[in-house]
Amino acid sequence: MRRFLLVWHVLVVGISGGVVAQTPGPGLDTGDPEVLFDDNRTPTVSEAAALLRALADASPELHWMEIGTGDSGKPIHAAVLATGAAKNLDSPEALEAYLRARPKAMRLLVTNAIHPGEPDGVDASIAWIRDLLNDPAERPLLEELVVAIVPHYNNDGALVRTSCSRANQDGPEFYGFRGNARNLDLNRDFTKMDSRNAFAFVRLFRAMDPDVYIDTHTTNGADYVYPMTLITTQPDKAGQLGWFLRDVADPALYAAMENAGYPMAPYVSTRGETPESGIIGFLETPRYSTGYAVLYGTLSFVAEAHMLKPFPERVAATRALLGATGAWMVREGSAIRKVREDARKSLDFAAELPIRWELDPTDSIPLTFKGYVAEYVPSEVSGQPRLRYNRDEVWRGEVPFFNRYLPAATSRVPTSYWIPGAWREVIARIEAQGIPMYRLPVDSLATLEVTYIDAFTSPARPYEGHHVNRVDSMHRTVQRMQLYAGDVRVDTQGPWKRYLVETLEPDAHDSFFVWNFFDSVLQQKEGYSGYVFEDTAAELLDRDPVLRKAFEEARKQHPEWANDGAAALRWVYQHSPYMEASANRYPVYRTPVVR
Secondary structure, three states: OOOOEEEOOOOOOEEEOOEEEOOOOOOOOOOOOEEEOOOOOOOOHHHHHHHHHHHHHHOOOEEEEEEEEOOOOOEEEEEEEOOOOOOOOOOHHHHHHHHHOOOOOEEEEEEOOOOOOOOHHHHHHHHHHHHHHHOOOOHHHHHOEEEEEEOOOOHHHHHOOEOOOOOOOOOOOOEOOOOOOOOOOHHHOOOOOOOHHHHHHHHHHHHHOOOEEEEEEEOOOOOEOOOEEEEEOOHHHOHHHHHHHHHHHHHHHHHHHHHOOOOEEEOOOEOOOOHHHOEEOOOOOOOOHHHHHHHHOOEEEEEEEOOOOOHHHHHHHHHHHHHHHHHHHHHOHHHHHHHHHHHHHHHHOOOEEEEEEEEOOOOOEEEEEEEEEEEEEEOOOOOOEEEEEEEEEEEEEEEEEEOOEEEEEEEEOOOEEEEOOOOHHHHHHHHHOOOOOEEOOOOEEEEEEEEEEEEEEOOOOOEOOEOOOEEEEEEEEEEEEEEOOOOEEEEOOOOOHHHHHHHHOOOOOOOOOOOOOOHHHHOOOOOOOHHHHHHHHHHHHHHOHHHHHHHHHHHHHOHHHHHOHHHHHHHHHHOOOOOOOOOOEEEEEEOOOOO
C-alpha cells in the first residue's frame, strides 16, 4: 500500500478515567507536525479531521461539514466531494440544496468507524479522497458523482485507542473501541436511535438521499483466502431493488474486485464451525445501517475486510471497493436511478408489506469458495481439540450459500397512523426522518383500528440498553377513541412508507414496540380484592347471558379451573366493564379500511 505524507498540527487528545484530557494516551501522536503514517497506523479523529480540513481548504471540490455530535458532545464530521458549488457546503442542509440543483448527479454515502476497532475504511476513504482530487484517472468521476464520507462515525469510541480490544485482528497498532460514550453498539441503533450519533446520521442521510450507501467494517469469524467480504442488502427483503442487487450490482462489484486483485466473497457467516458447512446470507434488519437505508430505497452494502489479513492489505482492499463502487455508479447511473424510481412507484401502490423474514433452509446455491484447510489439534491451554486453519493448504470447492428469505409476517398498510402526543420519544424519532405530521388542533373522537398485545416475551438480560420484546400474539378491533389536541397523525403515502410500517407495526423485526418504547402500557394499573369481586362477578354472570355463555365455554377449555377458583374469577374480571380498557392496548392506532 502506498504511504502518504500528512502535514498538520496534531491535536493530542487522551482519555483518562473516562475524562477527556489534553495529554497523550495509547497510540496517540505526540506532536510531530510532519507525520509519515507507516503501514500499521490509522489516524486519530483529530488527525483525520485536520488532514481533511486542510484538503478542503486547498480544494474547492472538497467540503468539510459538521453533521451533529456523538453522545460525548464531540462533533461528527463529513467530507463531501462535490464540484461546482457556489460556496462551501458546510451543513447537510446546504448539501441538500446543492443536490436539488444537480438532480442527475449520482450520490454515494460512506460511513467509517461505526466500530472504531475496525478502522480500515478511515484510511481507505482518505486515500480515495486524495485520488479523486489528484489522480487524473479518478478525477473524472467527480463530474457525475457526489460523495459524502464520514471518517469517524463513532467519534466517541474512536477516542478510546488501545491495541487489544480486537483480540483476533492483525493491526493496526492502535485503534478505537466498539462502544460509544454510552457503550452503545451504534450498528444496532438505526431505528431505536438512543444515540446522538444516530440523529446525526439521519440528518445527513435525509439531506443526501443516497443512491448507494457503504458502511465499512472488519470481520470476525473464520479464516479464508479473501481479503474482502461483502454484505449486500438481503435481496428478498429489498422489494423491487432485490433483483437489481442480485443480478446487476453484485456481479459487477465482484468482477471489479477480482480484476483489481482483491477477490471478494459474501460475508462468511457459517452454518457450522467452518465455511465448508455452508454460508448463510446475513439478514440485516432495520437496526443495522444498511437495513435502515434500504427502507428508503437505497442500494446498500457493508464492506467487511478480513480481520486476519494485515492492516495495509485490508485498507487497500477497502479502497479498491470504494473506487469500484464509484466507477460502477457512474457507469450504471441511469439504470440505478430507474430501479430506485421503479421501487418507489411500486411502494406507492403497496397495500400490504412484509415485516418479518425467515431463512429458507431448503434453498441454497453452490458458491465457489477458497479457504484454508481446517485442522483439529490439542489445545495448549485446555488440552482439548481446538480448531486451527492451516494457511499452507488452500482448498477450492463449492459450498452451499443460503440466501433466500421468506416473509414470516406481513401487514396491511393503513393510510395513516395515529400516535398520542404523550409518546414524545417515538414522535421525535419519526420527526427526525423529515416525515410530515399532522397535529390535531382540538380534542376529538375518531373511529380507529386498535391493537391489543395478548402475549409477549422479553429476555432476562438487556441488549443494547433494552429488554427486547417479541410479540407472541395480538388482536385488533375497531373502536371509538378519544384523541387530544397535539396527538399526531402520520400518513403512510410517501417514500417513508416502509419506515413507518417497520417501526410502528409491533410485530416487525425492529419496531418501537420491540425496543421497549411502549412498555408502560403492558402493566395493568388497577385490580380487585377477590373476596369483594366474587359477589360482583356472580351478579355480572346472572344478568349477562352472553358473558355467562362465554364463561361456560372458557371453563370447558380450562378444566384446571375446577381447582383454581382465582383463575376463573380473573377471567370474569378481564371480560367485565371493570377491566381497564387501556391495559395492553398498543398506543399507535390505525385508520381503518373503509369497505
